Every structure is written in structure tokens, then in C-alpha cells.
Amino acid sequence: MVEGESTSGVVVVNELIKQFGGFAALRGVTAEFAAGKLYVILGENGAGKTTLLRTIAGLAQPTRGTISVLGVPIVKQVCSQIGYMAHPSLLYDEMSGMENLTYFAGLYGIGTSRCREVISAVKLDPDLARPVGQYSQGMRQRMSLVRALLNDPMLLLLDEPFSNVDSRSAQEMTALLAQLRDRGKTLLVVTHQPGLLESVADEFVWMEQGKIVDRTSRLRAGMP
Amino acid sequence: MSFLAITRATLAKDVRLEWRSKDAINSMLFFALLVVVIFSFSFDPTAEESRRIAGGLIWVAFLFAAVVALNQTWARELRNQVLDAYRVSPAPANPLFLAKAFGNFIFVGVLEAVMTPLFIAFYKLRALGPAWELAPIAALGTWALVVNGTFFAAMSLRTRSREIMLPLLLFPLSIPALLGMVNATTAVLTGEESARFWIALLVAYDVVFTIACLLLFETVLEAE
Numbered sequence: 001m002v003e004g005e006s007t008s009g010v011v012v013v014n015e016l017i018k019q020f021g022g023f024a025a026l027r028g029v030t031a032e033f034a035a036g037k038l039y040v041i042l043g044e045n046g047a048g049k050t051t052l053l054r055t056i057a058g059l060a061q062p063t064r065g066t067i068s069v070l071g072v073p074i075v076k077q078v079c080s081q082i083g084y085m086a087h088p089s090l091l092y093d094e095m096s097g098m099e100n101l102t103y104f105a106g107l108y109g110i111g112t113s114r115c116r117e118v119i120s121a122v123k124l125d126p127d128l129a130r131p132v133g134q135y136s137q138g139m140r141q142r143m144s145l146v147r148a149l150l151n152d153p154m155l156l157l158l159d160e161p162f163s164n165v166d167s168r169s170a171q172e173m174t175a176l177l178a179q180l181r182d183r184g185k186t187l188l189v190v191t192h193q194p195g196l197l198e199s200v201a202d203e204f205v206w207m208e209q210g211k212i213v214d215r216t217s218r219l220r221a222g223m224p
Numbered sequence: 225m226s227f228l229a230i231t232r233a234t235l236a237k238d239v240r241l242e243w244r245s246k247d248a249i250n251s252m253l254f255f256a257l258l259v260v261v262i263f264s265f266s267f268d269p270t271a272e273e274s275r276r277i278a279g280g281l282i283w284v285a286f287l288f289a290a291v292v293a294l295n296q297t298w299a300r301e302l303r304n305q306v307l308d309a310y311r312v313s314p315a316p317a318n319p320l321f322l323a324k325a326f327g328n329f330i331f332v333g334v335l336e337a338v339m340t341p342l343f344i345a346f347y348k349l350r351a352l353g354p355a356w357e358l359a360p361i362a363a364l365g366t367w368a369l370v371v372n373g374t375f376f377a378a379m380s381l382r383t384r385s386r387e388i389m390l391p392l393l394l395f396p397l398s399i400p401a402l403l404g405m406v407n408a409t410t411a412v413l414t415g416e417e418s419a420r421f422w423i424a425l426l427v428a429y430d431v432v433f434t435i436a437c438l439l440l441f442e443t444v445l446e447a448e
Contacts, residue, residue: 090309107313109225
């Protein structure tokens with residue numbers, strides 16, 4: 001699928017522009033992301049990858065252009081179908097992992113049994129009674145992934161999920177993401193380590209200066 | 225999850241975080257204690273003079289001390305960008321606002337419970353009017369401070385100098401409430417007039433500003 005091509009996408013972005021004051025972080029992005037696929041979004045720092053994810057998640061409003069998620073133009077209406085993992089952990093440092101998960105699960109009307117289910121799927125084996133502030137950075141990342149998966153979302157937006165994660169955990173996370181994709185979920189993953197996802201990604205999307213400049217099914221030379 | 229359940233869960237989470245960190249309570253107590261001690265050294269009023277000025281002193285001390293707690297309320301939501309986790313959830317905005325306001329009400333209430341006996345001891349206070357009226361005055365006055373304070377603290381959340389911005393926004397708007405609190409307290413302490421008018425003013429102020437804050441909070445939360 002190339003930029004501008006029309007298919008029925010889970011996410012449809014049309015001429016999306018996002019400005020912060022005089023700076024344009026996104027400069028007319030048009031793209032569609034289909035169901036049951038894993039997209040890896042690449043690009044140098046400042047290319048607009050995180051802004052694109054935040055805008056799709058409904059955390060930033062487009063300056064111009066439109067976004068439709070799961071066929072609905074107002075993201076808030078389908079936010080229970082979206083899982084978002086940001087670069088920061090989005091967790092309270094003073095609370096334990098389980099306390100964090102119980103609180104966030106409550107916002108989705110989900111019980112604690114689902115928390116345990118996802119913790120087990122992510123193969124997280126820390127002492128969850130400890131405050132998150134005492135976790136290693138890698139454990140925080142995985143706990144953050146657990147939080148994003150709590151609502152069993154149809155669309156998963158992951159910003160740098162592998163940063164500070166050891167190689168074994170990264171492989172386990174990759175396998176989990178592939179499983180989710182096989183179950184029909186759509187995943188948009190921003191990463192600077194595309195090699196980790198090379199075997200499972202359906203498409204690599206290359207961004208430069210706020211635009212999508214290339215989409216390919218294989219990681220090519222010139223990409224990081 | 226219902227509106228009430230989210231409010232309760234968020235309030236419980238905030239109380240737990242404050243119990244563990246004691247950021248707001250400790251700062252408020254030290255600040256208010258300093259005000260009491262400094263004022264008591266600055267002048268040595270007679271019992272009659274004390275009754276006339278104590279209302280003003282006590283409420284100004286609580287107002288300044290409350291600003292510390294109000295700034296903390298949202299600062300902990302900014303660490304690790306946890307607020308984004310709430311924003312991407314299907315939970316409505318107002319339970320978050322109400323939970324924060326109730327949380328601040330509890331924290332400032334604790335401050336008042338600890339500091340009031342000290343004020344009474346330092347200024348040798350004794351109410352000549354109906355002392356029971358001090359309870360509704362305290363409750364209504366505290367709510368007036370925290371409801372606007374919580375709202376304006378959220379508004380100044382994304383500004384660079386939010387510690388300065390909050391008092392700049394809050395204090396001018398709190399003048400009618402402060403007049404009500406001070407005059408009602410003075411009326412009860414001196415017994416010279418009825419505090420009913422000032423209590424009615426506080427009720428009206430609380431109702432108007434609670435409704436206004438609830439109507440506007442979602443816009444503030446979603447603002448970039």
C-alpha cells in the first residue's frame with residue numbers, strides 16, 4: 001500500500017497537518033493502516049512519528065486534515081478500542097504495578113483478572129508489590145505494555161516499546177506483538193530498532209520532516 | 225465503570241499517593257505553621273483585637289498554604305505523563321476533576337484540623353457567637369478554595385511557570401469567597417452580627433463555581 005492509496009483502513013489519515021506554534025510536526029500525512037497488520041514507523045528524531053501516534057490516539061488535535069479510527073472520525077468515541085504506550089511509562093511511580101493496573105483497568109470497567117492475564121502474556125515476573133519507581137527501565141516498559149493491552153484493543157499504538165529492554169525480553173515482546181497481529185489487531189510501532197521487528201512486520205513506514213516518504217514490506221538499506 | 229466509581233477510584237488513588245509521598249501535607253503544614261508563628265511574633269493583640277483579626281489571618285494562611293497542595297495535585301499527573309493514560313481511556317473528564325477537588329478538600333481539611341487549635345492557642349480565641357457555625361463556614365470556605373484552585377491548577381498545568389500562574393489566576397477570583405469566609409468567621413468570633421448572610425454568599429459562590437468548573441473542565445483537560 002502506498003501513500004494516498006484507498007482501502008478500508010482501521011486508521012485513515014488524510015492530509016494531516018499538526019503545528020506547534022510556527023513549527024509543523026506533521027506536514028500533510030495521508031495514509032491508511034489496514035486491520036490485522038503490524039506497521040513499523042521509522043524515521044529520524046523530529047520526523048513526526050510520535051506526533052502521528054499521539055494524534056491518532058486523540059491526545060493531539062490535528063491543525064488541518066482528518067483522522068478516522070475504526071471508521072469513526074472522533075477518536076474519543078472509539079478510545080476503548082485503542083491501546084497506547086508512550087515513551088514515558090504513563091504509570092505512577094509511588095504505586096505498585098498491580099495498583100497501577102487495577103486503577104487503569106477500572107477506567108475501562110475491567111476487573112483485576114484481566115490484569116493478571118495480561119501480566120502473564122507479557123511474561124512479567126517482577127515482585128509487583130514493589131512501587132513502579134523501583135523497577136528497572138526495562139520492567140517499566142513491559143509494565144507500560146501491559147497497561148496498553150488491558151482493554152484488549154483493536155488498535156495498538158506503541159512508541160519505542162523496546163527502549164531499555166534486554167534482548168530476551170525484546171524477543172518475547174516481539175513474539176507477543178506477532179500473536180496480537182495474528183489475532184486481527186492492528187499495530188503501529190514507532191521504533192529505532194526495526195531489526196527486532198523485521199521478521200514479523202508487514203510494512204515499514206519511513207517518515208521524514210513530518211511526511212511519510214516511503215512504505216515498503218522489507219527493511220531496506222538507507223533505513224536505520 | 226460508573227461516574228461515581230471512577231471518582232471514588234481516582235480519589236482513593238490520590239489519597240494513597242499523598243499518604244505515601246506526603247508532599248502536599250508536609251509543605252502545607254510547615255507553611256501554615258510559619259505564618260502562625262510569624263504573625264504571633266509580629267504583634268501581640270488583646271483578646272478583643274484577636275477576635276477581629278483572627279478570621280482574616282487564619283483564612284489567608286489557609287489560602288496560601290492550599291496553593292502548595294493545589295500545585296502538587298496536577299504535578300504528580302505530569303510525572304511520566306500519567307495524565308495521558310487517563311485521557312486515552314473512555315473515562316469522562318469530570319470524575320477526574322471531582323476526585324482531585326475532593327482530594328484537595330481532604331488535604332486542606334487535615335491542615336485546618338491541625339492548625340485551628342494552634343491558632344486558638346496563639347491568639348487566645350473564644351467564640352462569642354454560635355461556635356457551631358464555624359463548621360459550615362470552614363467546609364464551604366475550603367470547598368470555595370479547592371474547587372477553583374483545582375480548576376486553575378489544571379489550567380496552568382501546561383504553562384512554564386505554573387507555580388506563579390496559579391495564584392495569579394486564583395487569588396483575584398477568590399476575593400468574594402475570602403470576604404465571605406473572613407466576615408463569617410469574624411461574625412462568629414465577635415458575636416456582634418449574624419454570619420448567615422456570609423454563609424449564604426459562600427453557598428452561592430460554591431454552587432456557581434462548582435457548576436462552571438464542571439462545565440469547562442473537559443475543555444481544559446483536552447487543551448494542548
